[in-house]
Amino acid sequence: MDPFVQHEADEQTTLFYIDSWIREISYVTAGFTSRRGGASKGVFDSLNCALHVQDDADTVISNRTGLALALGMDPTAWTCAEQVHGSRVHVVTSTDRGAGRENRESAIQDTDAIITNLPDVLLTSFYADCVPLFFLDPVNKAVGLAHAGWKGTVQRIASKTVEAMGANYGTRPEQLLTAIGPSIGGCCYEVDQGVITHVQSLGFSDEIGYKTSGTGKYMLDLKIINRELMLQAGILPSHIEVSEWCTGCRTDLFYSHRKENGRTGRMASWIALKEEVMAL
Numbered sequence: 683m684d685p686f687v688q689h690e691a692d693e694q695t696t697l698f699y700i701d702s703w704i705r706e707i708s709y710v711t712a713g714f715t716s717r718r719g720g721a722s723k724g725v726f727d728s729l730n731c732a733l734h735v736q737d738d739a740d741t742v743i744s745n746r747t748g749l750a751l752a753l754g755m756d757p758t759a760w761t762c763a764e765q766v767h768g769s770r771v772h773v774v775t776s777t778d779r780g781a782g783r784e785n786r787e788s789a790i791q792d793t794d795a796i797i798t799n800l801p802d803v804l805l806t807s808f809y810a811d812c813v814p815l816f817f818l819d820p821v822n823k824a825v826g827l828a829h830a831g832w833k834g835t836v837q838r839i840a841s842k843t844v845e846a847m848g849a850n851y852g853t854r855p856e857q858l859l860t861a862i863g864p865s866i867g868g869c870c871y872e873v874d875q876g877v878i879t880h881v882q883s884l885g886f887s888d889e890i891g892y893k894t895s896g897t898g899k900y901m902l903d904l905k906i907i908n909r910e911l912m913l914q915a916g917i918l919p920s921h922i923e924v925s926e927w928c929t930g931c932r933t934d935l936f937y938s939h940r941k942e943n944g945r946t947g948r949m950a951s952w953i954a955l956k957e958e959v960m961a962l
């Protein structure tokens with residue numbers, strides 16, 4: 683079964699929870715939204731979670747509030763960054779709680795990975811084909827999210843997030859649980875030689891994660907590349923859950939930047955330590 687398990691939160695709303703984590707670790711919520719739910723219209727139909735795509739801002743904020751409540755979180759806990767396809771990791775502190783919830787100006791700037799060990803902070807990041815990475819350290823009680831498109835992937839954002847959790851929370855790679863969420867698969871993601879040259883610069887011994895699809899073109903699977911980077915960072919194979927969901931194949935469930943020619947909404951990845959972590 684896919685680690686991202688489809689749940690119908692209500693008649694309109696589909697959410698994908700990392701069931702195995704939630705079952706085992708009572709104080710964590712983690713998962714990925716679908717496009718189903720919320721009130722956005724047209725190409726954003728309907729659970730668009732991002733403010734940067736020219737959707738109506740009030741509707742997006744209302745979508746976010748609905749999601750937070752569905753997760754049992756305070757809507758003011760919603761915390762996010764302005765993503766730039768970079769590899770900077772930001773340590774989320776109490777002054778960051780709520781950053782970016784109501785407008786882009788207040789978001790954590792120039793950042794694609796966010797980590798925290800604070801309870802009651804709902805970390806979120808946004809996707810339409812890029813790869814959502816999830817990090818959970820159940821020993822030191824810390825969590826993280828990283829946004830990995832091809833640029834973030836080849837800048838090793840996966841490894842940099844692991845290192846930042848180590849430096850800030852004492853996280854050891856072998857204790858870390860990770861998940862790679864729904865995103866565009868090798869079935870749908872054609873790229874040119876320029877992208878593959880960057881992938882090759884990672885220095886893997888074999889042609890991991892891509893194959894030729896025609897003259898000068900390749901089908902690239904960023905999930906496989908990120909899994910490899912996580913293994914290199916010292917994550918145990920059994921601690922890397924990889925989703926099979928492809929956003930390009932399933933535009934009924936997901937927004938796809940590729941399949942919808944750039945005019946579409948964004949899903950959210952989320953992870954949080956719930957309030958009861960304090961009591962443990």
Ligand SMILES: [Zn+2]
Pocket residue numbers: 866867868869870928929930931932
């Ligand atoms: Zn596909």
